[in-house]
Amino acid sequence: MPAVVVIHEPVVGSRPSAEPFRIVPFDEPIVDAMNLGITRGDGIFESVGIRHGYVHEEEAHLTRFANSARILELPAPNADAYREAVRIGYRALGGGIADAYAKYVLTRGIEARESDPFGYAFVDVNPDWSRERTQGIRVVTLDRGYPLNVAQTSPWLLQGAKTLSYAVNRAAIREAARRGADDVVFTTTDGYALEGPTATLILRFGDAFVTPSPDFGVLHGTGQLGAYRWLAALGMRTEYRPVRAEELRQADQMWLVNSQRLAAPIRALDGEDVTIDRAFTDGMNEYLRDRRS
Template identity: 50%
Template sequence: MSVVALIEFDPASGAATGHRLADADAALLRVTDLGATRGDGVFETASLVHGHVQALEAHLERLVQSARMLELPQPDPAVWRAAVLAVGDALTAEGVDEGSIKFVLTRGVEGGSVPTGWVFGTAAPDFTADRTSGVRLVLLDRGFRHDVSQTSPWLLAGAKTLSYAMNRAALREAARRGADDVLFVSSDGYLLEGPTSTLVLRTGPRLITPRVDLGILAGTTQADLFAWAEAAGFPTGYELLTPADLAAADAAWLVSSVRHVAPVRAVEGVERAIDAELTERFNEALDARTA
């Protein structure tokens, strides 16, 4: 079950004017679109749980921020919000209880001046094993210093772009090494993020995550998790973290929009304990969100 909404743009101004639902099996993207030929675009992926699109406002804010970094036309949050909600409603009407909704903005057809945008929704994969048994990590050097966003802003560190070839290559490398996922490390030795996730550590009662000024994405799901944790009495923080901090932590998780919270059960082949009770509480809290 898949649903697509196309964003409609004014051909004169390039401004978004609305959306329309389209046939998900039809040919909808031109082969000269710069999103396809150059990866010149941005995207977000939100989860749909029990009829609710979760963290939508945070995803829209991040879409606007990424578009600004690429100097794309600024997305109109009202237009994109309506399109995402329409796709979520259509999925729910078809009986989808857990879904994935991806929304994409590209620079448009090469040589043109009008962007391209769409929203694609489908049923989410079954992540039960990841959420319960956990994932095995490898640490991979990202090749940039931790301050790359300040020293080299043209590298677009911290923007959620369509240029995901490196992230996919990293996941293939993890599979070659017998692992499930990746945690990137800066060239000067600081923990960053996964290809599609944010790292969270527990040290005693405290939950910590890498600082967001390291050229990494500010995690929307991690932010919701920290809001719940603070209300539940867990101190939280953003810090410069190293592999030694990961090794010393009482528990570790990868947090993402659709998979939610997956405990880390091994790092570089070294097994580590899983906090199953807290993992379950985390995922229950995220599932209970209504916005």
């Protein structure tokens, strides 16, 4: 059963609290009916992978969490409180879980009332993604409806923040299933590839690897960060830049990478087969699984 840790320690700022954390069963309600996290999806989250108790890319996640808070004009989250909540939750899961994950959540608090932001974390066993990692995933491209530069022109659209308002991301995955696929690469109205609903895109052209630039309204993937370190150590070239949608058809290989599923090779794009390199992908996933960063 997953473990839920409510953060009484202030989730923003750093005032001390008499009872900083409270472990609750996963099916004990902790969120008020009028919490803006539920009534408006008004808050932020992060998902982290945990290998034998070690939290992958913890600082990168906390940095991105703080960046999402800034975009939503929420106070900066108390990083120490989230670090500690995940450790408490992991211990509460029961000893020695090899593969776990955690989510951090921060909401704006209670609607129409002066209230502090509200935060919690939960930790659960990571499902088995070995089929996706080895056999690959079928992906479709879906229009995200926006032009590439929307994060620059229209920051109120919150592109580049990891918000609790993910209904569109969930609907895109249902649309993929309707088309016989497992996942999505979003594209822009002006013909660029962006990211998956819950993962970062990496393309391979020979010994060069490319991921869409996080300057243009995509999240800076923490799994992708790890993959780029592994690739750099192998002597490969890695690059961030805008990626045209038609490049998806020219790439030698492609992956969608995130903290829970790690690197899932793309084996079909819009119904067309794509080559996957099993040994190379296995190497990438072994690094991602065992990395200490």
